Amino acid sequence: MEGAPLIPTLLLVAWLAPLAAFVAAAVVPSVELRRRRRVSASTAKAVAQVATGCCLLSLGLAITAMVAWFARDGSTSLAAPLVGRWFGFIEVASLSLAAEYCVDTLTVLMATVVTTVAACVHVYSLGYFDEELAEGGVQDHEATPGETPLVREGRLHRYYQHLSLFLFSMLGLVVAGNLAMTFVFWELVGVSSYLLIGYYYERDAAGTAAGKAMLVNRIADAGLLLGMIALWNATGTLAYYTPDGGGLFDGAGLLRDGSASEYLLLLWAGLGLFCGCIGKSAQAPLWSWLPDAMQGPTPVSALVHSATMVAAGVFLLGRVYPLLLPEVLVVIASVGAVTLLLGAVLALGTTDFKRVLAFSTISQLGYMVLAVGLGGWVAGLMHLVTHAAFKALLFLTAGSVMHATHTGDLAKLGGLRRTMPRTALLAGIGVLAIVGAGLPIVGIGLSGFYSKDLIFEQAIAFGRENSWAGWLSWTPTIGAVLTAFYMGRLWLLAFAGEPRSEGARAAHESPASMLAPMYALGLLAILVAWPLPLVGGSLQAALEQGDLAAHKPTPGAVWQEVTIPDHHAHHAEGIKTQAGLTAFGAMLLGLLLAAAGYRFGGLLHPIGSAAIGGFDRHTMPALNRATAWATRATGGLLAGTVDRLSIDGGLTALTRALYHGGKSLHRIETGGLRHYVVLLVLGVVILGSLAINAASQLGVAE
Amino acid sequence: MTPLVASLLTSPIGVGHYLVVGAFLFTAGAVCMATKRNLLGVLMGVELVLTGANINFVAIGSPYLSENAVDLGLDGQLMALFVIVLAAAEAAVALAIALNFYNTIGSVDVDQASQLRG
Numbered sequence: 001m002e003g004a005p006l007i008p009t010l011l012l013v014a015w016l017a018p019l020a021a022f023v024a025a026a027v028v029p030s031v032e033l034r035r036r037r038r039v040s041a042s043t044a045k046a047v048a049q050v051a052t053g054c055c056l057l058s059l060g061l062a063i064t065a066m067v068a069w070f071a072r073d074g075s076t077s078l079a080a081p082l083v084g085r086w087f088g089f090i091e092v093a094s095l096s097l098a099a100e101y102c103v104d105t106l107t108v109l110m111a112t113v114v115t116t117v118a119a120c121v122h123v124y125s126l127g128y129f130d131e132e133l134a135e136g137g138v139q140d141h142e143a144t145p146g147e148t149p150l151v152r153e154g155r156l157h158r159y160y161q162h163l164s165l166f167l168f169s170m171l172g173l174v175v176a177g178n179l180a181m182t183f184v185f186w187e188l189v190g191v192s193s194y195l196l197i198g199y200y201y202e203r204d205a206a207g208t209a210a211g212k213a214m215l216v217n218r219i220a221d222a223g224l225l226l227g228m229i230a231l232w233n234a235t236g237t238l239a240y241y242t243p244d245g246g247g248l249f250d251g252a253g254l255l256r257d258g259s260a261s262e263y264l265l266l267l268w269a270g271l272g273l274f275c276g277c278i279g280k281s282a283q284a285p286l287w288s289w290l291p292d293a294m295q296g297p298t299p300v301s302a303l304v305h306s307a308t309m310v311a312a313g314v315f316l317l318g319r320v321y322p323l324l325l326p327e328v329l330v331v332i333a334s335v336g337a338v339t340l341l342l343g344a345v346l347a348l349g350t351t352d353f354k355r356v357l358a359f360s361t362i363s364q365l366g367y368m369v370l371a372v373g374l375g376g377w378v379a380g381l382m383h384l385v386t387h388a389a390f391k392a393l394l395f396l397t398a399g400s401v402m403h404a405t406h407t408g409d410l411a412k413l414g415g416l417r418r419t420m421p422r423t424a425l426l427a428g429i430g431v432l433a434i435v436g437a438g439l440p441i442v443g444i445g446l447s448g449f450y451s452k453d454l455i456f457e458q459a460i461a462f463g464r465e466n467s468w469a470g471w472l473s474w475t476p477t478i479g480a481v482l483t484a485f486y487m488g489r490l491w492l493l494a495f496a497g498e499p500r501s502e503g504a505r506a507a508h509e510s511p512a513s514m515l516a517p518m519y520a521l522g523l524l525a526i527l528v529a530w531p532l533p534l535v536g537g538s539l540q541a542a543l544e545q546g547d548l549a550a551h552k553p554t555p556g557a558v559w560q561e562v563t564i565p566d567h568h569a570h571h572a573e574g575i576k577t578q579a580g581l582t583a584f585g586a587m588l589l590g591l592l593l594a595a596a597g598y599r600f601g602g603l604l605h606p607i608g609s610a611a612i613g614g615f616d617r618h619t620m621p622a623l624n625r626a627t628a629w630a631t632r633a634t635g636g637l638l639a640g641t642v643d644r645l646s647i648d649g650g651l652t653a654l655t656r657a658l659y660h661g662g663k664s665l666h667r668i669e670t671g672g673l674r675h676y677v678v679l680l681v682l683g684v685v686i687l688g689s690l691a692i693n694a695a696s697q698l699g700v701a702e
Numbered sequence: 703m704t705p706l707v708a709s710l711l712t713s714p715i716g717v718g719h720y721l722v723v724g725a726f727l728f729t730a731g732a733v734c735m736a737t738k739r740n741l742l743g744v745l746m747g748v749e750l751v752l753t754g755a756n757i758n759f760v761a762i763g764s765p766y767l768s769e770n771a772v773d774l775g776l777d778g779q780l781m782a783l784f785v786i787v788l789a790a791a792e793a794a795v796a797l798a799i800a801l802n803f804y805n806t807i808g809s810v811d812v813d814q815a816s817q818l819r820g
Binding site: 670671672673674677678681 | 735736737738739744806812814815816817
């Protein structure tokens with residue numbers, strides 16, 4: 001078979017190309033900085049072009065790999081992943097840390113999604129960051145508000161360096177064949193996210209946001225690490241699959257059928273893995289870092305903080321799905337549902353363009369997590385793919401708007417459809433895609449229509465199996481109404497009506513290098529879920545090929561009321577129509593509400609903004625602070641008590657006993673010869689009698 | 703009367719009797735060392751202890767007292783000779799110490815020798 005080694009090699013090169021760009025972007029400007037004390041604009045531009053080239057190369061290779069994967073000989077098992085090892089690092093007893101790959105449908109699709117969005121963002125950034133190349137440095141008005149703007153040197157090369165690092169890490173995460181490698185790249189995307197959020201590090205808010213993202217993710221990653229260690233302890237391996245048919249999933253199957261304690265261990269390990277997802281995918285209660293992460297450059301928000309990195313949590317859930325027990329899945333679904341509503345409510349009254357999109361990202365991630373938790377592997381990951389397309393598009397339009405008007409405040413925008421008609425059109429496509437516009441009975445719509453309908457179907461199927469879980473099956477509907485409302489509101493406030501500030505009036509359409517990637521993403525946002533005309537496949541069919549969900553309904557063992565429906569349950573009679581009509585109705589209701597609000601001028605009502613803004617900027621931080629304070633106080637109290645009572649007290653008691661013991665013993669050292677003689681004789685008698693006793697007992701024993 | 707003492711009184715002279723004498727001498731020496739304040743008296747106690755040990759050596763090593771006599775049967779006697787030689791040497795050294803002690807302190811009271819008390 002030619003195809004078997006070909007696909008991993010393609011992905012290996014696709015994975016390492018950004019690393020090469022990263023190294024080049026790190027070395028060349030450093031050398032120039034040392035020789036000439038500054039990095040010239042031409043070098044920065046060259047670095048940007050090299051990084052873009054490497055990214056396009058990765059994109060080409062990823063697409064080739066995807067085509068090769070779907071075109072491979074279908075006679076072998078469809079779902080069988082390609083696994084193998086590139087190179088090993090550490091081999092100690094049963095612990096093996098190696099760069100292994102695991103290529104399946106999920107891998108090739110995700111690699112393509114990541115490289116596609118990354119390529120768009122790389123190209124887009126060339127136009128977006130033109131001011132970084134200006135002669136005489138960059139003027140940063142936001143670093144020192146109200147004063148003379150800060151002037152700094154342009155650092156486009158650093159931006160592309162971090163972007164390459166991110167792409168390398170993300171692709172490593174996607175191809176990783178074992179949990180340890182996943183964890184390493186999981187942390188690396190965290191690092192590159194930190195670097196990119198803090199790109200404008202002269203601004204206080206950016207530095208704080210970067211630190212916050214790092215810290216919040218560390219809390220979550222502790223759970224991931226613990227889950228990983230627990231799994232390794234229980235199964236002795238970290239590889240998802242091994243070529244001989246073993247591996248983590250196989251071991252987990254044994255644990256699942258094993259004793260009650262083994263089942264519980266797998267339960268805790270699954271919760272640990274999901275804890276990592278909570279941090280990375282900004283689920284409740286660890287979501288608060290994501291809106292702050294919008295302090296980074298807007299293209300970064302498009303790539304890292306909406307389309308790919310934050311979706312890595314959902315990707316991880318999709319990857320380790322066979323390890324997740326029904327009980328864990330219900331926890332996942334509940335967290336997803338809460339996040340979905342929370343994000344949507346917060347997006348309702350927010351007045352910052354990017355922040356609305358950030359909350360919408362949180363809400364959509366909640367959709368994905370909810371879908372996976374309901375047993376909808378296909379639904380969740382399909383929404384990941386479509387969301388990557390339309391959310392990246394929306395962020396790029398946000399960047400385009402902010403590039404033209406220098407503000408993201410919705411109160412100061414408006415009327416941009418006249419000055420920026422293409423951006424307005426593309427944003428409209430994004431909005432229609434995210435609200436899931438489409439015709440339910442005919443079954444034609446934008447990409448979000450297909451994935452959102454699947455989630456609705458999954459929720460209904462889950463609700464049919466579990467009568468107690470009504471709220472889980474109704475959450476998507478409420479979320480859809482809210483989504484349609486806040487997205488409609490966003491578009492109407494930014495693009496319709498009359499300009500509300502000088503900046504909005506003077507806006508101009510963005511350059512072609514920014515519009516081209518937006519057109520590409522706009523096309524994808526419409527088309528990505530459509531059936532391919534000639535080949536006869538579709539995104540859904542492709543995902544169903546790699547479906548990891550169980551083939552029969554799985555009840556929980558600990559919590560027996562839970563039943564995760566099998567992966568065909570959502571095809572049951574009547575579900576599709578019901579889901580389609582519900583979704584359509586919800587979307588229509590939300591859009592009508594937004595239009596009504598616009599008509600009567602209530603979209604920027606101060607009460608709504610104050611309520612949501614207060615919740616966003618005061619209540620939630622206060623809650624977080626209180627939690628952190630309580631944790632620290634409890635920990636401090638516990639640690640202090642334990643330390644003072646047991647460790648400190650033990651040591652003090654020991655030294656005191658030694659001191660007093662010595663002090664009282666020293667009284668027998670009288671210096672009198674006759675006392676010594678008595679002690680000597682007594683010692684001999686005691687030791688001698690002991691020896692005789694022991695000897696006689698030995699004699700008896702013999 | 704305990705059975706042990708009874709058997710000692712009724713049986714013919716054997717190793718046990720000698721051991722009783724040795725133990726008596728040892729105890730007497732030890733008590734002498736512990737109670738005498740006179741340094742020379744303490745030295746006498748030491749000699750008594752050594753004598754008690756010597757009697758034990760000779761008695762246990764004697765072929766006449768033990769039933770399974772070994773061929774040469776001189777182990778105990780040789781050991782006793784060593785002890786006598788050592789006792790002579792020890793006496794010489796101890797008397798030198800006593801002399802120096804007397805010269806320094808002006809007395810042979812061992813209770814005066816308490817300068818090393820902790």
